[in-house]
């Protein structure tokens with residue numbers, strides 16, 4: 021019904037209403053054009069009056085035809101009216117008082133222009149501060165506040181950082197066209213290295229309200245730490261390889277020289293050489309394994325596995341090793357399967373590393389227990405899957421516990437080396453646990469034993 025009314029034949033009153041509204045719109049448009057022309061001509065009234073007098077004189081005294089004089093005046097007026105008053109910057113200055121509204125708008129836009137640098141500074145990704153020509157703080161961004169929590173607008177730079185090198189750099193930059201970069205070593209509240217770059221904006225010629233210098237800071241402490249860790253890692257890895265290699269070379273030389281004709285010594289040395297070669301192979305395998313896990317740490321695992329099944333599998337696989345150390349492995353399973361999302365091979369490796377440690381650092385004649393259970397953890401308590409490996413061995417002193425998952429870190433270097441350890445086992449465990457969004461907890465009592473627990477989200481468990 022409604023569609024018909026819109027698209028149906030036009031009635032007489034509607035046609036009349038249409039023609040009235042069309043007429044009104046023509047009148048309005050004409051009036052608007054007239055007002056616009058008047059507005060455009062207003063600043064040129066004097067010029068138009070002079071032109072009118074000129075054409076009048078030419079018509080009266082110079083013999084110019086009246087029609088030509090009127091046409092000439094209109095052409096000149098059209099040329100003048102055609103100029104966009106917004107283009108006339110000079111007009112703005114010449115007639116500031118005639119249009120106070122425009123003058124106010126113009127002043128506002130200048131203020132906005134001078135203030136927009138603050139927005140730019142806020143968007144700078146580094147910590148940055150703007151200084152006036154007396155080196156007082158004019159503005160700073162949020163990152164600078166993180167670096168210097170006591171910063172305040174108006175305070176001199178020397179109060180922001182007492183570092184004389186920074187103050188020297190600022191003075192140097194104020195008279196130089198090049199930016200000045202300086203390294204600052206802060207000791208309070210924590211030791212850190214910060215690189216500061218001072219750039220001059222316009223020296224003494226700078227417009228009022230604009231900063232004279234911008235100082236940006238980059239905290240390089242984390243970057244230095246990573247570089248140090250990388251260097252340590254290479255040093256540790258090469259040291260770990262160099263030791264068995266040196267030993268191998270020594271035995272080779274002995275076998276080529278003094279022990280050449282000693283079959284008994286040869287047997288003994290070859291056995292040691294074989295164990296050293298095995299150690300080097302293990303080290304390289306562990307390094308490769310660690311780098312593989314690190315590369316995949318951001319990829320969530322896709323498989324599904326049952327922790328009870330993994331516990332039984334690892335206990336069985338390591339039973340001969342435990343038996344050789346006179347240690348018994350006990351498995352305590354949960355009721356029914358506990359399924360988690362994970363990569364089975366990686367979880368097997370985690371458990372193998374933990375059980376292997378428990379055997380290595382366990383007590384002869386002692387026990388290693390692998391326990392799988394469901395626990396309520398966190399606040400508010402949430403149901404989670406737990407797998408724990410406990411031993412009754414030597415235990416770990418509390419000062420070592422936070423560092424155990426660092427690469428090559430050992431609580432007891434000699435004991436670990438003697439047992440063929442490379443110090444990478446727990447680093448691999450940590451990375452795999454992170455990839456599985458799990459949590460590793462270590463508790464230990466020296467002389468009594470240690471427990472390594474890992475918490476995972478159980479598949480299908482309802483989280484509150």
Ligand SMILES: Nc1ncnc2c1ncn2[C@@H]1O[C@H](COP(=O)(O)OP(=O)(O)OP(=O)(O)O)[C@@H](O)[C@H]1O
Nearest residue numbers: 377378381415430431432436441442443444445446
């Ligand atoms: N169950 C444990 N009891 C006592 N100390 C342990 C135990 N597990 C680990 N540690 C200590 O933590 C250190 C680091 O363990 P991690 O597994 O990373 O290296 P590792 O066992 O020495 O060598 P790898 O596992 O690479 O063969 C060990 O050297 C050892 O000092």
Ligand SMILES: [Mg+2]
Nearest residue numbers: 373377445446
């Ligand atoms: Mg280990």
